[in-house]
Amino acid sequence: xxxxxxxxxxxxxxxxxxxxxxxxxxxxxxxxxxxxxxxxxxxxxxxxxxxxxxxxxxxxxxxxxxxxxxxxxxxxxxxxxxxxxxxxxxxxxxxxxxxxxxxxxxxxxxxxxxxxxxxxxxxxxxxxxxxxxxxxxxxxxxxxxxxxxxxxxxxxxxxxxxxxxxxxxxxxxxxxxxxxxxxxxxxxxxxxxxxxxxxxxxxxxxxxxxxxxxxxxxxxxxxxxxxxxxxxxxxxxxxxxxxxxxxxxxxxxxxxxxxxxxxxxxxxxxxxxxxxxxxxxxxxxxxxxxxxxxxxxxxxxxxxxxxxxxxxxxxxxxxxxxxxxxxxxxxxxxxxxxxxxxxxxxxxxxxxxxxxxxxxxxxxxxxxxxxxxxxxxxxxxxxxxxxxxxxxxxxxxxxxxxxxxxxxxxxxxxxxxxxxxxxxxxxxxxxxxxxxxxxxxxxxxxxxxxxxxxxxxxxxxxxxxxxxxxxxxxxxxxxxxxxxxxxxxxxxxxxxxxxxxxxxxxxxxxxxxxxxxxxxxxxxxxxxxxxxxxxxxxxxxxxxxxxxxxxxxxxxxxxxxxxxxxxxxxxxxxxxxxxxxxxxxxxxxxxxxxxxxxx
Amino acid sequence: xxxxxxxxxxxxxxxxxxxxxxxxxxxxxxxxxxxxxxxxxxxxxxxxxxxxxxxxxxxxxxxxxxxxxxxxxxxxxxxxxxxxxxxxxxxxxxxxxxxxxx
Numbered sequence: 001x002x003x004x005x006x007x008x009x010x011x012x013x014x015x016x017x018x019x020x021x022x023x024x025x026x027x028x029x030x031x032x033x034x035x036x037x038x039x040x041x042x043x044x045x046x047x048x049x050x051x052x053x054x055x056x057x058x059x060x061x062x063x064x065x066x067x068x069x070x071x072x073x074x075x076x077x078x079x080x081x082x083x084x085x086x087x088x089x090x091x092x093x094x095x096x097x098x099x100x101x102x103x104x105x106x107x108x109x110x111x112x113x114x115x116x117x118x119x120x121x122x123x124x125x126x127x128x129x130x131x132x133x134x135x136x137x138x139x140x141x142x143x144x145x146x147x148x149x150x151x152x153x154x155x156x157x158x159x160x161x162x163x164x165x166x167x168x169x170x171x172x173x174x175x176x177x178x179x180x181x182x183x184x185x186x187x188x189x190x191x192x193x194x195x196x197x198x199x200x201x202x203x204x205x206x207x208x209x210x211x212x213x214x215x216x217x218x219x220x221x222x223x224x225x226x227x228x229x230x231x232x233x234x235x236x237x238x239x240x241x242x243x244x245x246x247x248x249x250x251x252x253x254x255x256x257x258x259x260x261x262x263x264x265x266x267x268x269x270x271x272x273x274x275x276x277x278x279x280x281x282x283x284x285x286x287x288x289x290x291x292x293x294x295x296x297x298x299x300x301x302x303x304x305x306x307x308x309x310x311x312x313x314x315x316x317x318x319x320x321x322x323x324x325x326x327x328x329x330x331x332x333x334x335x336x337x338x339x340x341x342x343x344x345x346x347x348x349x350x351x352x353x354x355x356x357x358x359x360x361x362x363x364x365x366x367x368x369x370x371x372x373x374x375x376x377x378x379x380x381x382x383x384x385x386x387x388x389x390x391x392x393x394x395x396x397x398x399x400x401x402x403x404x405x406x407x408x409x410x411x412x413x414x415x416x417x418x419x420x421x422x423x424x425x426x427x428x429x430x431x432x433x434x435x436x437x438x439x440x441x442x443x444x445x446x447x448x449x450x451x452x453x454x455x456x457x458x459x460x461x462x463x464x465x466x467x468x469x470x471x472x473x474x475x476x477x478x479x480x481x482x483x484x485x486x487x488x489x490x491x492x493x494x495x496x497x498x499x500x501x502x503x504x505x506x507x508x509x510x511x512x513x514x515x516x517x518x519x520x521x522x523x524x525x526x527x528x529x530x531x532x533x534x535x536x537x538x539x540x541x542x543x544x545x546x547x548x549x550x551x552x553x554x555x556x557x558x559x560x561x562x563x564x565x566x567x568x569x570x571x572x573x574x575x576x577x578x579x580x581x582x583x584x585x586x587x588x589x590x591x592x593x594x595x596x597x598x599x
Numbered sequence: 600x601x602x603x604x605x606x607x608x609x610x611x612x613x614x615x616x617x618x619x620x621x622x623x624x625x626x627x628x629x630x631x632x633x634x635x636x637x638x639x640x641x642x643x644x645x646x647x648x649x650x651x652x653x654x655x656x657x658x659x660x661x662x663x664x665x666x667x668x669x670x671x672x673x674x675x676x677x678x679x680x681x682x683x684x685x686x687x688x689x690x691x692x693x694x695x696x697x698x699x700x701x
Binding site (some may be wrong): 079085086 | 622655665672676679
């Protein structure tokens with residue numbers, strides 16, 4: 001669809017960027033020490049930190065990705081909401097307080113607290129960098145996807161703009177400005193999502209007029225939409241060149257209810273559960289797509305209507321990601337279990353979430369801020385169900401772009417709301433990306449430079465190394481964000497979760513709860529978890545299809561999600577290596593003990 | 600920990616020094632609540648995977664898949680509040696014990 005850049009959107013946008021940059025420079029003047037830069041001096045109030053958790057965690061994938069997925073496929077997007085939230089239970093009950101107690105700047109500190117081993121620091125730093133960069137890609141892609149319809153700029157300019165603004169935020173005041181950007185973003189995102197939900201419920205559901213009378217209904221349902229791109233890159237839509245001029249046309253917006261229960265045409269305002277039960281009994285027009293290539297080198301994507309019963313919309317398995325739950329094949333079911341396990345274990349292993357525990361004063365504050373975070377994030381995830389279903393029935397959706405579902409839903413309530421929601425979506429990207437870049441910069445300056453390479457640095461020099469690392473990681477994120485333009489945002493976040501859970505969780509958990517853990521065990525578990533999950537992903541059917549363009553049936557591994565294999569593998573490696581190396585330690589100490597007893 | 604962190608570090612470190620017994624007690628509560636949630640979440644995931652038909656049953660017009668999902672989100676917050684309350688109780692009881700002993 002062609003979007004007209006709205007001036008209000010640009011103004012709201014500019015205002016937010018100005019405020020965030022202003023905040024950054026204000027804090028930048030006060031933040032000089034490395035503890036200030038990497039951990040906000042440990043002086044953030046627990047409530048602010050809790051909302052900042054929401055700002056950190058609710059990424060473009062949560063807002064744009066989940067809403068889009070629910071709007072296109074129904075219930076499946078909500079499965080991500082459930083899994084993403086469940087991970088916080090692990091964070092609160094198992095990880096939060098010990099991580100706070102054992103570490104100071106990065107989670108590598110916590111892992112290494114008993115050992116002072118360069119191997120652990122090196123492995124943990126590499127895993128932090130890998131996970132951060134994996135997580136950064138979808139954020140940057142989201143930024144590009146958003147700026148195109150909003151400001152009319154091409155994808156790469158959007159990615160470049162977000163990258164530049166975030167690097168300035170991080171370089172000016174590190175974790176302090178990052179925290180306040182995330183606090184601001186978290187509050188705005190949750191508040192405006194709640195507002196949108198209220199508007200959706202107040203509007204209720206109505207049958208689109210084209211589907212109302214029985215003869216018109218059949219004609220309307222037969223209509224398809226096509227997008228054709230010829231070898232010269234010329235796009236035509238529904239048989240005409242895409243555009244607004246004479247003889248040109250554009251895709252029409254979709255997302256309609258075709259039947260309401262009891263043959264009503266309009267429900268009027270609904271309460272939340274009433275909204276869900278009405279959807280359950282309605283019929284909604286979803287769209288399927290297929291792509292054909294003709295011999296003149298023209299690629300045509302045909303979008304067809306598929307009237308779907310509400311009871312089908314609200315059950316799992318409509319999207320390709322979760323189709324496994326409807327399949328009879330056991331490996332498909334394993335794929336689903338594997339993804340849900342990775343989401344559960346991933347949250348508490350994400351480096352940019354873990355470093356937030358070092359910005360508060362003590363364990364009690366770490367715990368309280370997690371409770372606040374769970375409240376805000378859980379509330380938001382409940383709203384995603386309504387936002388997604390609201391978008392699905394808003395009549396405003398772009399059939400070619402699921403990431404635009406949430407902003408387009410807002411547009412169905414008026415241009416000014418569209419402007420505000422788009423600006424918030426942009427901040428969403430800013431908040432998460434800055435958290436990731438701080439995490440990566442801490443891994444480079446604190447873990448690698450200071451502890452692995454043992455550079456002798458003054459406090460001030462360490463901050464400077466951190467800032468240089470932030471610029472470098474920002475640059476890498478920009479390049480990757482441009483290269484990965486065509487991928488669904490949410491899918492990549494699943495990867496980041498798998499790698500984080502496989503590389504980091506076994507070590508964190510075993511270090512805390514098993515006295516027999518050795519430093520070799522931790523180092524081996526982090527490396528094996530990271531390498532095995534990455535290798536699994538690169539050899540999987542999803543990657544074959546989406547990245548290499550090969551037949552997914554030829555993939556080496558039996559299903560695409562690595563978690564169910566690689567997380568237990570991490571635990572197993574840790575235990576085995578620890579047992580083997582502990583015996584060496586015991587043997588080395590043994591003669592000493594005998595000597596003492598003889599004396 | 601190398602000696603690079605400057606003098607600002609010692610004060611917060613002292614603040615963070617907490618009674619190990621209290622930490623252990625909290626960890627036990629955390630484990631219990633974690634187990635409760637694990638059963639809830641595991642039940643949801645296994646039902647979705649192996650008995651998807653069950654999730655289609657409706658209760659008050661809303662299907663079980665949606666209700667169970669909403670319940671999981673609600674339960675996470677409820678258990679978090681319970682945990683916070685338990686931790687506070689532990690701290691209060693400990694303080695009164697100390698005062699009683701002195």
